[in-house]
Amino acid sequence: MAGATITFRVDDAERRELVARAAREKVNLSDYIRVRLGLRAQGAQGDLDVEIGSELERSLQAQVADHELRLQALEAGGGAERGQA
Secondary structure, three states: OOOOOOOOOOOHHHHHHHHHHHHHHOOOHHHHHHHHOOOOOOOOOOOOHHHHHHHHHHHHHHHHHHHHHHHHHHHHHHHHHHHHO
């Protein structure tokens, strides 16, 4: 599959954390990062990563949606507090 490469820098601690999270989800680091970016996991041909990646993707999407709702609630609450001051 042809495609472009995106490179970004992380410090050693961030990389270790990403590797650990990918290992917990039983996917390779590349797929973990792709899913976190909202992209499709590529997985290996004939590998179970594709199915696991789909589960991971749904889980991460639900988690991001939950975080978004919590953030909106916090921002709304913070705005109300500022308005009262």
